[in-house]
Amino acid sequence: TAGITQAPTSQILAAGRSMTLRCTQDMRHNAMYWYRQDLGLGLRLIHYSNTAGTTGKGEVPDGYSVSRANTDDFPLTLASAVPSQTSVYFCASSDTGGTYNEQFFGPGTRLTVL
Protein backbone atom coordinates (compact mmCIF):
# COMPACT_ATOMS: atom_id res chain seq x y z
CA THR A 1 0.00 0.00 0.00
CA ALA A 2 1.45 3.34 -1.06
CA GLY A 3 -0.38 5.43 1.54
CA ILE A 4 0.01 9.04 0.46
CA THR A 5 1.94 10.15 -2.58
CA GLN A 6 2.90 13.70 -3.41
CA ALA A 7 4.25 15.22 -6.58
CA PRO A 8 6.56 16.77 -7.42
CA THR A 9 9.25 15.94 -4.88
CA SER A 10 10.77 19.35 -5.31
CA GLN A 11 10.28 22.37 -7.52
CA ILE A 12 11.85 25.72 -8.20
CA LEU A 13 9.27 28.26 -9.32
CA ALA A 14 9.54 31.81 -10.54
CA ALA A 15 7.54 34.37 -8.59
CA GLY A 16 4.20 35.12 -10.21
CA ARG A 17 3.86 31.69 -11.75
CA SER A 18 1.14 29.27 -10.78
CA MET A 19 1.63 25.72 -9.63
CA THR A 20 -0.39 22.78 -8.38
CA LEU A 21 0.98 20.38 -5.82
CA ARG A 22 -0.58 16.98 -6.13
CA CYS A 23 -1.60 14.64 -3.33
CA THR A 24 -3.21 11.22 -3.63
CA GLN A 25 -4.10 8.74 -0.92
CA ASP A 26 -5.20 5.13 -1.25
CA MET A 27 -6.45 4.53 2.28
CA ARG A 28 -10.00 5.78 1.62
CA HIS A 29 -9.64 8.31 4.41
CA ASN A 30 -12.39 10.90 4.50
CA ALA A 31 -10.27 13.81 5.69
CA MET A 32 -7.23 15.35 4.03
CA TYR A 33 -4.97 18.24 4.95
CA TRP A 34 -2.23 20.47 3.60
CA TYR A 35 0.50 21.77 5.90
CA ARG A 36 3.55 23.89 5.34
CA GLN A 37 6.64 23.33 7.45
CA ASP A 38 8.97 26.23 8.10
CA LEU A 39 12.00 26.45 10.34
CA GLY A 40 11.03 27.60 13.82
CA LEU A 41 7.32 27.60 13.00
CA GLY A 42 6.59 23.87 12.90
CA LEU A 43 3.63 22.64 10.91
CA ARG A 44 0.92 25.08 9.97
CA LEU A 45 -2.37 24.02 8.46
CA ILE A 46 -3.16 25.65 5.10
CA HIS A 47 -6.44 24.01 4.06
CA TYR A 48 -8.33 20.90 4.95
CA SER A 49 -11.19 18.77 3.71
CA ASN A 50 -13.37 16.70 5.99
CA THR A 51 -14.96 14.81 3.12
CA ALA A 52 -15.10 14.83 -0.66
CA GLY A 53 -16.81 17.95 -1.94
CA THR A 54 -16.02 20.12 1.08
CA THR A 55 -12.99 22.20 2.01
CA GLY A 56 -12.07 24.59 4.79
CA LYS A 57 -9.44 27.17 5.61
CA GLY A 58 -6.69 26.45 8.04
CA GLU A 59 -4.28 28.71 9.84
CA VAL A 60 -2.47 30.16 6.78
CA PRO A 61 -4.79 29.89 3.74
CA ASP A 62 -3.93 33.13 1.89
CA GLY A 63 -2.43 32.58 -1.54
CA TYR A 64 -3.53 28.94 -1.69
CA SER A 65 -6.60 27.13 -2.94
CA VAL A 66 -7.70 23.50 -2.82
CA SER A 67 -10.34 21.26 -4.28
CA ARG A 68 -11.65 17.84 -3.29
CA ALA A 69 -13.46 16.36 -6.25
CA ASN A 70 -13.11 12.81 -4.95
CA THR A 71 -11.92 10.92 -1.88
CA ASP A 72 -8.41 10.19 -3.10
CA ASP A 73 -7.10 13.48 -4.47
CA PHE A 74 -6.50 16.80 -2.77
CA PRO A 75 -4.47 19.19 -4.96
CA LEU A 76 -3.08 22.46 -3.61
CA THR A 77 -2.79 25.37 -6.02
CA LEU A 78 -0.68 28.49 -5.78
CA ALA A 79 -2.25 30.94 -8.21
CA SER A 80 0.61 33.45 -8.22
CA ALA A 81 3.59 32.28 -6.21
CA VAL A 82 5.56 34.62 -3.93
CA PRO A 83 8.93 34.03 -2.25
CA SER A 84 7.28 33.71 1.18
CA GLN A 85 5.66 30.53 -0.08
CA THR A 86 9.05 28.86 -0.17
CA SER A 87 8.54 25.94 2.17
CA VAL A 88 8.14 22.20 2.50
CA TYR A 89 4.56 21.15 1.92
CA PHE A 90 3.09 18.04 3.48
CA CYS A 91 -0.20 16.43 2.61
CA ALA A 92 -1.88 14.26 5.24
CA SER A 93 -5.02 12.23 5.64
CA SER A 94 -7.01 10.75 8.47
CA ASP A 95 -10.07 8.66 9.12
CA THR A 96 -12.05 11.02 11.30
CA GLY A 97 -14.79 8.47 11.62
CA GLY A 98 -12.41 6.42 13.71
CA THR A 99 -11.36 6.96 17.27
CA TYR A 100 -7.96 8.51 17.13
CA ASN A 101 -7.91 10.91 14.18
CA GLU A 102 -4.33 9.82 13.59
CA GLN A 103 -2.85 11.61 10.62
CA PHE A 104 -0.79 9.91 7.96
CA PHE A 105 1.68 12.07 6.08
CA GLY A 106 3.05 12.08 2.58
CA PRO A 107 6.75 12.48 1.78
CA GLY A 108 6.49 16.22 1.15
CA THR A 109 7.17 18.67 -1.66
CA ARG A 110 10.02 21.11 -1.30
CA LEU A 111 9.08 24.33 -3.09
CA THR A 112 11.42 27.23 -3.73
CA VAL A 113 9.95 30.46 -5.11
CA LEU A 114 12.49 32.85 -6.56
Place this chain on the structure above:
Amino acid sequence: AQSVSQHNHHVILSEAASLELGCNYSYGGTVNLFWYVQYPGQHLQLLLKYFSGDPLVKGIKGFEAEFIKSKFSFNLRKPSVQWSDTAEYFCAVTPRRGYQKVTFGIGTKLQVIP
Protein backbone atom coordinates in the same frame (compact mmCIF):
# COMPACT_ATOMS: atom_id res chain seq x y z
CA ALA B 1 -9.48 26.43 19.87
CA GLN B 2 -6.73 24.19 21.14
CA SER B 3 -3.04 25.04 21.29
CA VAL B 4 0.17 23.14 21.95
CA SER B 5 3.39 24.33 23.53
CA GLN B 6 6.70 22.51 23.30
CA HIS B 7 9.24 23.94 25.69
CA ASN B 8 12.49 22.62 24.30
CA HIS B 9 13.25 23.67 20.75
CA HIS B 10 16.68 22.12 20.43
CA VAL B 11 18.08 19.39 22.64
CA ILE B 12 21.55 17.88 22.43
CA LEU B 13 22.27 14.65 24.27
CA SER B 14 24.99 12.04 24.36
CA GLU B 15 24.12 8.46 23.57
CA ALA B 16 22.68 6.55 26.54
CA ALA B 17 21.43 9.75 28.18
CA SER B 18 17.82 9.93 29.27
CA LEU B 19 15.36 12.07 27.34
CA GLU B 20 12.31 14.04 28.36
CA LEU B 21 10.60 16.45 25.98
CA GLY B 22 7.93 18.69 27.38
CA CYS B 23 4.51 19.22 25.83
CA ASN B 24 1.59 21.19 27.25
CA TYR B 25 -1.73 21.81 25.61
CA SER B 26 -4.68 24.05 26.23
CA TYR B 27 -8.25 22.98 25.57
CA GLY B 28 -11.32 22.86 27.73
CA GLY B 29 -12.55 19.41 26.78
CA THR B 30 -11.37 15.87 26.19
CA VAL B 31 -8.50 15.42 23.80
CA ASN B 32 -6.47 12.88 21.90
CA LEU B 33 -2.73 13.40 22.12
CA PHE B 34 0.05 12.38 19.78
CA TRP B 35 3.79 12.47 19.37
CA TYR B 36 5.13 12.38 15.83
CA VAL B 37 8.74 11.98 14.77
CA GLN B 38 10.41 13.30 11.64
CA TYR B 39 13.77 11.76 10.81
CA PRO B 40 16.11 13.87 8.66
CA GLY B 41 14.75 14.18 5.14
CA GLN B 42 11.65 12.14 5.88
CA HIS B 43 7.98 12.76 6.55
CA LEU B 44 6.26 12.69 9.91
CA GLN B 45 5.50 9.31 11.42
CA LEU B 46 3.40 8.49 14.46
CA LEU B 47 5.48 7.66 17.52
CA LEU B 48 2.67 7.11 20.02
CA LYS B 49 -0.81 8.26 20.88
CA TYR B 50 -3.10 8.62 23.86
CA PHE B 51 -6.82 8.21 23.63
CA SER B 52 -8.01 6.91 27.00
CA GLY B 53 -7.14 4.44 29.73
CA ASP B 54 -3.66 4.07 31.15
CA PRO B 55 -2.08 7.54 31.05
CA LEU B 56 1.34 6.02 30.45
CA VAL B 57 1.51 5.01 26.82
CA LYS B 58 4.28 3.16 25.10
CA GLY B 59 5.27 3.72 21.51
CA ILE B 60 7.78 2.46 19.05
CA LYS B 61 11.54 2.35 19.60
CA GLY B 62 11.32 2.46 23.39
CA PHE B 63 9.56 5.80 23.65
CA GLU B 64 6.80 6.44 26.15
CA ALA B 65 4.68 9.40 27.17
CA GLU B 66 2.63 10.20 30.23
CA PHE B 67 -0.62 12.10 30.13
CA ILE B 68 -1.10 14.20 33.27
CA LYS B 69 -4.55 15.68 32.98
CA SER B 70 -4.16 18.10 35.89
CA LYS B 71 -1.09 19.62 34.26
CA PHE B 72 -2.40 19.46 30.67
CA SER B 73 0.87 17.76 29.82
CA PHE B 74 1.97 14.88 27.62
CA ASN B 75 5.73 14.64 28.01
CA LEU B 76 7.76 12.25 25.89
CA ARG B 77 10.45 10.11 27.52
CA LYS B 78 13.09 7.58 26.63
CA PRO B 79 15.46 6.08 29.23
CA SER B 80 18.47 5.77 26.93
CA VAL B 81 18.72 7.53 23.57
CA GLN B 82 20.60 6.31 20.55
CA TRP B 83 22.24 8.17 17.71
CA SER B 84 19.41 6.96 15.47
CA ASP B 85 16.93 8.93 17.58
CA THR B 86 18.28 12.14 16.07
CA ALA B 87 15.13 13.70 14.63
CA GLU B 88 12.52 16.37 15.16
CA TYR B 89 9.66 15.53 17.51
CA PHE B 90 6.21 17.08 17.32
CA CYS B 91 3.51 16.98 19.95
CA ALA B 92 -0.06 17.26 18.65
CA VAL B 93 -3.55 17.50 20.08
CA THR B 94 -7.06 17.14 18.73
CA PRO B 95 -10.40 17.45 20.48
CA ARG B 96 -12.01 14.04 20.68
CA ARG B 97 -15.47 14.84 19.44
CA GLY B 98 -16.50 15.24 15.85
CA TYR B 99 -14.42 16.39 12.91
CA GLN B 100 -11.65 18.29 14.56
CA LYS B 101 -8.36 19.45 13.19
CA VAL B 102 -5.07 18.43 14.73
CA THR B 103 -2.90 21.18 16.17
CA PHE B 104 0.85 20.62 16.19
CA GLY B 105 3.53 22.12 18.39
CA ILE B 106 6.48 23.83 16.72
CA GLY B 107 8.68 20.80 17.26
CA THR B 108 11.82 19.89 19.19
CA LYS B 109 15.00 19.04 17.36
CA LEU B 110 16.91 16.29 19.11
CA GLN B 111 20.54 15.75 18.30
CA VAL B 112 22.19 12.67 19.78
CA ILE B 113 25.95 12.70 19.84
CA PRO B 114 27.68 9.30 19.56
